[in-house]
Amino acid sequence: MESRRKRVLIAEDNPALSRVLEFNLTKGGFDATVAPNGLVAWQHATKEHFDAIITDQQMPEMTGVELCQQIRSLPRYEKTPIVMLTAKYLEMELPKIRDELNLSATFPKPFSPQRVVHEVQQLLVV
Amino acid sequence: MPRLNLQRGLPRRVVACYLFFCLAAICWLVVGVVLTTHAAFSTRAQNASLTQLARAAAAIEMDVVRHGQQHLQQLVCRAQAEGDFSYCAIVGLDGKFLAHSNAGKIGKTAVDVSGERVQRGDAEQVSYADERSQTVREYRLPLTAEKERIGALQAATVEPGHWDFVRQIANSAPLAVFAPLLLIAVGAVVLSRQTRPLANIEDHLRHVAQSPLAEPIDVAKHRPRTAAAIGWNRIAETIDQLRQNDPGDIDSRVARLARDNQSEGAQSLLMHLPDGIAVTDAQGQITQANPALAAMLGQGTNCDALVGSRVEKHLPGEDTGQVLAEFAAAQSQQRSVVAEITYKANGEDRCLRVARYPRRQASDALRGYLWNIRDITQQKLAEQMRDQFIGAATHELRTPLANIKAYAETLAAMDEPDLESQKEFCNTINSEATRLARFVDDILSISSMEAGSLAVERQAVETKRLLSEVVEKVEPLMKQKSLAFDVSMPAKLPELRVDKDKIVVTLVNLLGNAAKYTPDGGHVRLRVQTHDDHLQIDVEDTGFGIATDELPSVFEKFFRSSDKRVLEQSGTGLGLALAREVIRLHGGDITATSEINKGSTFSVTLPLSAR
Numbered sequence: 001m002e003s004r005r006k007r008v009l010i011a012e013d014n015p016a017l018s019r020v021l022e023f024n025l026t027k028g029g030f031d032a033t034v035a036p037n038g039l040v041a042w043q044h045a046t047k048e049h050f051d052a053i054i055t056d057q058q059m060p061e062m063t064g065v066e067l068c069q070q071i072r073s074l075p076r077y078e079k080t081p082i083v084m085l086t087a088k089y090l091e092m093e094l095p096k097i098r099d100e101l102n103l104s105a106t107f108p109k110p111f112s113p114q115r116v117v118h119e120v121q122q123l124l125v126v
Numbered sequence: 127m128p129r130l131n132l133q134r135g136l137p138r139r140v141v142a143c144y145l146f147f148c149l150a151a152i153c154w155l156v157v158g159v160v161l162t163t164h165a166a167f168s169t170r171a172q173n174a175s176l177t178q179l180a181r182a183a184a185a186i187e188m189d190v191v192r193h194g195q196q197h198l199q200q201l202v203c204r205a206q207a208e209g210d211f212s213y214c215a216i217v218g219l220d221g222k223f224l225a226h227s228n229a230g231k232i233g234k235t236a237v238d239v240s241g242e243r244v245q246r247g248d249a250e251q252v253s254y255a256d257e258r259s260q261t262v263r264e265y266r267l268p269l270t271a272e273k274e275r276i277g278a279l280q281a282a283t284v285e286p287g288h289w290d291f292v293r294q295i296a297n298s299a300p301l302a303v304f305a306p307l308l309l310i311a312v313g314a315v316v317l318s319r320q321t322r323p324l325a326n327i328e329d330h331l332r333h334v335a336q337s338p339l340a341e342p343i344d345v346a347k348h349r350p351r352t353a354a355a356i357g358w359n360r361i362a363e364t365i366d367q368l369r370q371n372d373p374g375d376i377d378s379r380v381a382r383l384a385r386d387n388q389s390e391g392a393q394s395l396l397m398h399l400p401d402g403i404a405v406t407d408a409q410g411q412i413t414q415a416n417p418a419l420a421a422m423l424g425q426g427t428n429c430d431a432l433v434g435s436r437v438e439k440h441l442p443g444e445d446t447g448q449v450l451a452e453f454a455a456a457q458s459q460q461r462s463v464v465a466e467i468t469y470k471a472n473g474e475d476r477c478l479r480v481a482r483y484p485r486r487q488a489s490d491a492l493r494g495y496l497w498n499i500r501d502i503t504q505q506k507l508a509e510q511m512r513d514q515f516i517g518a519a520t521h522e523l524r525t526p527l528a529n530i531k532a533y534a535e536t537l538a539a540m541d542e543p544d545l546e547s548q549k550e551f552c553n554t555i556n557s558e559a560t561r562l563a564r565f566v567d568d569i570l571s572i573s574s575m576e577a578g579s580l581a582v583e584r585q586a587v588e589t590k591r592l593l594s595e596v597v598e599k600v601e602p603l604m605k606q607k608s609l610a611f612d613v614s615m616p617a618k619l620p621e622l623r624v625d626k627d628k629i630v631v632t633l634v635n636l637l638g639n640a641a642k643y644t645p646d647g648g649h650v651r652l653r654v655q656t657h658d659d660h661l662q663i664d665v666e667d668t669g670f671g672i673a674t675d676e677l678p679s680v681f682e683k684f685f686r687s688s689d690k691r692v693l694e695q696s697g698t699g700l701g702l703a704l705a706r707e708v709i710r711l712h713g714g715d716i717t718a719t720s721e722i723n724k725g726s727t728f729s730v731t732l733p734l735s736a737r
Contacts, residue, residue: 014525014528014529016529016533016554016557016558017525017528017529017532019554020529020532020533020536020551020554021532023536023547024536058521060691060695085528087520087521087524087525087528088517088520088521108524109524109525109527109528110524110527110528110529110530110531110532111528111531111532112531112532112535113532113535113536114535114536114539
């Protein structure tokens with residue numbers, strides 16, 4: 001039995017979407033923290049430690065892409081699973097984005113929150 | 127027969143033909159006259175001979191009755207002389223000559239000659255040809271004395287043949303034959319003189335036709351005796367004058383004239399094409415260009431100024447090096463090439479599509495190039511706007527869809543019924559569906575606007591109520607972003623006749639934009655003023671503002687600012703375009719003023735007299 005719940009950071013500017021993600025992650029046994037944009041998420045990530053990060057791609061202040069690049073530049077987040085949600089790219093373009101930014105998984109909007117939670121669980125088990 | 131020289135001119139050939147047919151007619155006439163005259167002459171001679179013979183026979187019969195046969199020889203000789211016979215004789219019943227103009231033949235047996243026999247009354251006529259081919263006619267007439275036959279009177283004439291006859295009439299021929307010949311000859315001379323100018327002109331034209339194309343045409347004048355000659359001389363004078371004015375170039379001008387006539391249609395087409403067109407020779411020097419090309423290459427409309435130079439030299443833009451290298455490579459391989467050049471003109475980005483095609487002769491040798499330059503700035507802008515719209519529309523569609531799907535799935539997977547969460551989730555799904563519907567509505571409105579079928583249904587509206595409805599709708603937005611929201615309006619406002627729903631949507635849209643593009647804690651103001659004939663509604667904010675170069679475009683469809691802060695917000699670029707269309711349909715107008723980082727003001731005017 002694990003001593004503590006795994007912590008997940010959600011960076012998403014759409015409050016409705018971050019709310020439903022938070023709901024599902026909590027239900028899935030995670031401790032979720034919500035940030036309304038990339039910059040706030042970056043501040044959270046530098047102050048605290050998260051086991052996994054879920055980020056939207058298009059956000060004010062700092063985009064998901066910038067956030068990923070910044071986070072990956074920190075040695076402690078080098079191997080941390082990052083999942084990106086995007087409304088911009090075509091599904092067939094996603095593998096390319098994933099490789100470029102060294103992401104663990106990408107989901108095109110609309111997506112299934114349960115599958116996202118499941119994906120995070122899988123990533124953390126490995 | 128005169129020899130017809132087909133190399134001679136037409137007038138000469140006409141004269142020669144005339145002479146030939148005249149001579150043929152004369153010959154035919156002469157032969158006819160000889161034949162008919164000879165026949166008539168022969169008939170007359172035969173009748174005369176028969177009469178003479180009958181008269182001699184009667185004299186002999188009478189003398190025999192009176193005096194017996196003692197004067198026979200004497201009578202025969204007289205008859206021969208009178209009848210101009212070649213001989214005259216009396217043949218006895220025993221077949222021997224009783225008397226003969228040639229006394230030596232008396233007592234000799236008469237020879238019965240063979241030939242054509244004809245019975246003419248009592249007389250028998252035998253015609254035959256003698257050893258000299260002369261026609262001999264021998265006549266035999268029976269002699270009777272006191273009803274007793276005593277023998278036959280025989281005489282012969284020698285008729286001259288056709289040739290002898292011709293020789294006979296030749297004495298009177300000169301007048302009959304040579305006079306017409308003389309007349310014909312005179313006619314030929316007159317005809318020849320009359321047709322000589324035509325013959326000369328024809329000779330000249332043939333000479334021109336046979337001379338090489340490059341050689342100048344030699345035109346000499348003729349004696350002005352006929353209208354044709356005078357006309358020819360005028361042509362010659364005109365060519366002389368042209369040559370004096372423009373020596374040495376006459377032939378190229380004639381060639382150009384011919385070419386101009388042929389390609390007048392193509393030329394006019396070229397001059398009016400909106401695409402820039404240039405034709406160059408194999409070395410790349412422009413030989414022909416149209417005004418559109420001159421305008422695109424910054425030469426105004428003076429396309430002649432381009433002739434003789436190279437298209438590459440005039441291409442605008444600073445970094446055309448790569449494009450020019452591409453064109454040079456294509457030139458060495460003589461293939462077509464297409465490139466796009468972007469450059470700045472009067473501070474605006476412009477784009478040209480430059481295409482060059484080789485022109486080949488029938489022998490496949492390179493004749494030159496055809497350039498086609500098209501200004502595709504508008505096309506590029508339209509493409510850019512379309513891409514922007516598709517990007518924005520995708521985001522606008524996917525975001526509410528993502529929420530609806532996420533909440534619906536979460537709701538469905540809920541094990542323990544939690545009424546509060548269920549309600550919250552359903553509300554979210556509802557509001558996201560509304561957002562999606564609004565977007566679809568925007569798209570439809572824009573599409574109606576494009577099709578010109580967006581209509582306003584005017585009704586009397588209390589202005590205060592309309593404005594309070596607007597304020598009510600935007601207040602939550604202002605609160606959400608902690609914006610200070612002021613509304614100022616006169617105590618009394620006149621009634622408006624407008625399409626209330628559309629005006630409300632438009633004003634909510636303007637205020638929604640103000641809220642969206644103003645940072646938290648900013649200020650938004652709605653100010654209403656009445657003027658003589660119109661109502662002015664200003665929406666002011668202390669937001670990001672709009673850059674000066676983008677300000678003229680804000681009301682264009684699908685336009686979105688390139689400001690990063692604006693792009694972070696969702697939007698389709700349709701709101702302001704739709705707002706302007708609605709206000710204009712009401713007979714009003716909408717304008718925008720802005721200062722970057724200070725804020726923007728959108729002013730709507732609505733006419734009060736609108737009915």
